[in-house]
Amino acid sequence: MKFRFTAVAIAAALIGVAQPSFAASISISASSTGKNLELFRKQLDAFEKATGNKVSIVTMPSSSTEQFSQYRLWLAAGNKDVDVYQTDVIWAPQLADQFVDLKDAAKDVVGDFFPSIIASQTVNGRLVAMPLYTDAPALFYRKDLLDKYGKQPPKTWDEMAATAKEIQEKERGAGQKDLWGFVFQGNAYEGLTCNALEWVKSSGGGQIIEADGTISINNEKAAGALDRAKGWIGTISPPGVLAYQEEESRGVWQTGNAVFMRNWPYAYALGNGADSAVKGKFDVATLPVAKDGDTPSSTLGGWNLAVSKYSQNQDAAIALVKFLTSQESQKQRAIELSNLPTLQALYDDKDIAAAQPFMPNWKPIFQNAVPRPSASAKVKYNEVSSKFWTAVHNSLSGNGTSAENLELLEADLTSLKGDNW
Ligand code: GLC
Numbered sequence: 342m343k344f345r346f347t348a349v350a351i352a353a354a355l356i357g358v359a360q361p362s363f364a365a366s367i368s369i370s371a372s373s374t375g376k377n378l379e380l381f382r383k384q385l386d387a388f389e390k391a392t393g394n395k396v397s398i399v400t401m402p403s404s405s406t407e408q409f410s411q412y413r414l415w416l417a418a419g420n421k422d423v424d425v426y427q428t429d430v431i432w433a434p435q436l437a438d439q440f441v442d443l444k445d446a447a448k449d450v451v452g453d454f455f456p457s458i459i460a461s462q463t464v465n466g467r468l469v470a471m472p473l474y475t476d477a478p479a480l481f482y483r484k485d486l487l488d489k490y491g492k493q494p495p496k497t498w499d500e501m502a503a504t505a506k507e508i509q510e511k512e513r514g515a516g517q518k519d520l521w522g523f524v525f526q527g528n529a530y531e532g533l534t535c536n537a538l539e540w541v542k543s544s545g546g547g548q549i550i551e552a553d554g555t556i557s558i559n560n561e562k563a564a565g566a567l568d569r570a571k572g573w574i575g576t577i578s579p580p581g582v583l584a585y586q587e588e589e590s591r592g593v594w595q596t597g598n599a600v601f602m603r604n605w606p607y608a609y610a611l612g613n614g615a616d617s618a619v620k621g622k623f624d625v626a627t628l629p630v631a632k633d634g635d636t637p638s639s640t641l642g643g644w645n646l647a648v649s650k651y652s653q654n655q656d657a658a659i660a661l662v663k664f665l666t667s668q669e670s671q672k673q674r675a676i677e678l679s680n681l682p683t684l685q686a687l688y689d690d691k692d693i694a695a696a697q698p699f700m701p702n703w704k705p706i707f708q709n710a711v712p713r714p715s716a717s718a719k720v721k722y723n724e725v726s727s728k729f730w731t732a733v734h735n736s737l738s739g740n741g742t743s744a745e746n747l748e749l750l751e752a753d754l755t756s757l758k759g760d761n762w
Contacts, residue, residue, distance in 0.1 A: 364392070365657040369425040370399035372408060372644070374587060375607045380678055381665075388664050394657050403588050405429045406530040409723060412436065416649070424652040425661055428470050429531075430461055430643040431715040431722060437464035441648040444468040446659045453668070457708070458683050461716075462645055469647055471666045472683035474674060476642030477707035478535070479625035479699070481594065481602040481612070486512070494626040498540070498569055501601060501629045505577040508600045522577030524590040525603040529734040532586050534713060534726045535640040536603060537733040540566040542638035542711050544631035549729055550714035550754070554762050558729070559751035566631065567736045567743035574737055583737060595619060603628065605642060609699060610679035625699050627706060641710035643683070675700065681707060718762050728753050 371381055378398060385396040399422075401408045412426060416439040428436065444451075447468060451459060458472045480501070482494050486508050495501035505522025512520045526532035542548050546563030550556055574580060579593070587604060591611065594602040597618035602608070606625075613620050627637040646662040648655055664670060671682045676696040681703055687693055688704045715722040732750040736743040 364394050365654040366395045366397070367424040367652070367654050367657050367661065368397045368399050368422060369427065369646075369661065370401055370408075370412070370423045371427040372401050372403055372405075374403040375591075375611055376678055377607075380674060384665060384670055384673070385661075388661060392657070392660065394661075396661060399423055401427075404530050404586055405431075405532070406727075409531075416651075419651045420649070421651050421653055424649055424654055424658040426470075426647045426649060427473065428645045428647045430458075430476075430641065430645065431531075431713050431726075433462050433464050433469050433645075434715055434719045435722060436647070437467065437469045439650050440469040441650055441652070441655055441659070442467040442469070443471055443648065443659065443662065446663065447471060450663070450667075453684050453686065455683060455685055455708075458643065461643075461712075470645035471647075471662050473644045473646050473666055474671070474680035475683050475707050476605050476644070476681060477639040477703060477710040478539070478603055478605050478628060478642070479609075479639075479703075479706075480628050481604060481608060481623055481625050483508075483600050483619065483622055484624045485622045486600055494624075495601075495629050497632060498543070498629045502569075502573060502577055505600050509577060519598045521579050521593065521599050523573060523601045523603075524578060524582060524585065524593045524599045526586055526590060527574075527578075527582040527734070527737060528584050528586050528589075529730050530586065531726060531730070533730040533733055535642065537567065537570070537729070538640050538711060538713060539603075539628055539638050540570050543628065543635055544569075545635060548711055548714065550717050550725065550762075552717060554717050554758075556751055556754045556758065558754070559747045561744075562631075564743040564747050567733060567747070569631075571737050571739070571743065583734065606679050606681055606697075606699070606703065608679075609697060610677065639706055639710045641707065641712045643681075643707075721757055721762060724757055725754060728757070 371378060381398060389395060409432060415423060454472055458475055462468060462470045490508055492504045495504055509520055509522040526536050541563045544562045544566040546560055546566055547557035549558045590602055590604055591608050593599050595612055595617050612623060628639055630637050646665055648658045648662060652658045668684055671684055672687060674680045675682050675687060675693045679697045688701055694701050718725045728750055732746040735741050736746045
């Protein structure tokens with residue numbers, strides 16, 4: 342009740358700035374991961390009530406890769422049916438020209454956001470999307486099972502695999518036949534780029550393309566990191582993991598069938614939901630490293646809201662983006678979905694810390710997270726990523742060795758780069 346009242350008041354205040362002369366009908370396309378659409382609907386209802394506008398949701402698949410392909414087609418065709426797009430942090434350089442510059446509209450609030458996140462959505466001086474939430478993955482672990490076998494949350498990948506194997510074997514022996522040691526995202530899509538970047542970077546193998554544009558991926562440490570991951574398939578990870586995205590890994594985890602899971606913070610609130618078999622039984626730690634002393638590496642993720650250049654109701658669309666990224670809306674998103682806020686002040690918010698105790702600890706983790714090479718590869722990022730995840734997927738599937746696949750990848754990326762990115 343209290344929230345609804347404040348949300349309505351905020352929406353009304355926003356609309357005072359961008360009052361359309363008559364109520365508009367707009368639409369927002371958004372990902373169906375977890376309870377994202379449910380929360381959006383609740384917030385859209387509040388926005389509708391305050392403004393008289395109508396907002397419909399265009400439901401998108403969970404996969405970032407599938408969303409990107411669809412959005413690129415719609416935007417290239419000048420589609421007028423979608424006003425607001427929920428956009429992945431890596432897309433800004435590629436879709437910038439199709440989105441409205443939000444710099445003026447956001448000038449009263451932009452200083453409240455983390456500057457690095459605003460920078461990631463700024464292309465040639467234009468703010469092409471407003472940050473909705475940020476993302477940095479965790480190693481989810483079953484506290485009850487680790488305690489039962491006297492284990493600590495693992496610091497290295499090998500420690501993780503050894504603990505996973507021991508608990509998997511012992512629990513299976515005791516009748517838990519469906520238990521696996523570790524689930525992650527092994528499907529050939531953007532999520533695998535994120536997972537593999539973490540394995541490589543935390544092993545000292547670089548970040549695919551370095552900040553200065555150098556292609557660094559063909560090296561022994563990177564190949565070693567992929568070989569290590571290949572060893573998990575069919576031993577501590579189900580063979581089907583090669584087709585898992587976030588939601589499939591969460592499905593296995595949340596039914597109580599995994600000791601460890603690599604996933605994004607959204608899985609925390611869902612894992613503690615009333616219908617979850619692991620409610621109250623797990624905690625999160627930073628991802629492991631190759632050996633003591635290596636730097637833990639989480640890939641930087643996150644989602645934003647952009648207004649289409651082809652929208653015929655840009656004022657209403659901008660007001661909606663401001664409403665959904667406001668302090669009140671982000672607070673509700675943090676409490677209900679455990680999505681990490683992009684507003685600095687919310688990391689000191691007591692209600693958020695009480696609802697999602699891991700969250701204050703996650704601020705340094707996303708601030709030190711590893712960016713994917715979207716800023717260096719610019720408009721070619723999607724091709725870079727798809728070549729990378731293909732090489733990784735082949736290596737994990739035993740289709741060529743990691744060393745061979747990375748050598749081919751280097752040659753491919755070199756010709757894609759040409760004279761410059
Ligand atoms: C998460 C991240 C996003 C990433 C995606 C990959 O949604 O926030 O940045 O691209 O996972 O599956």
